[in-house]
Amino acid sequence: MISNKKLRDGLMIIDKKFDGNCLRIMLKGRLDTNSAPxxxxxxxxxxxxxxxxxxxxxxxxxISSAGLRVIILIHKKIPNDCEMSIENVNDIIMEVFDTTGFSNVLSINQ
Incomplete structure (x- = not known):
């Protein structure tokens, strides 16, 4: 894997890695109103x-509601032949996904 880009805003780090035709986005910190854009x-x-x-x-x-909105926007923007999954979700964020119904729409692996 090749690290492509890291963005830091003080609240979140975004690390992108490409492996062939797979793009892995690793998020660290908080996905909220400030970092979602x-x-x-x-x-x-x-x-x-x-x-x-x-x-x-x-x-x-x-993850806040602004973070959830970006996740749904990303899900809608990817091409039809592209699979999207969310991995390594902690219990707190999984509870948010379950409560909002996102766990019924997205492929989520704890």
Missing amino acids: ILEESLTDNFQNINSLILDFEELMY
């Missing part, structure tokens, strides 16, 4: 030539 902007042109998008939440500690 940064995530959305950083993914604008990264969906071409990939068939798998993995959002790795291993080090994500918090």
Whole structure:
């Protein structure tokens, strides 16, 4: 894997890694009102030539409604032939996904 880009805003680190046709986005910190637009902007042109998008939440500690909105926007923007999954979700964020119904729409692996 090749590390492509890290963005730091003081609250979240976004680390992108490409492996062939797979793009893995590792998030660390908080996905909230301040950091959600940064995530959305950083993914604008990264969906071409990939068939798998993995959002790795291993080090994500918090997600707000703004973060949920960006997750849904990303899910809608990826090409139809691209699979999106969310991995390494902690219990707190999984509870948010269950409560909001996102666990019924997205492929989530704890």
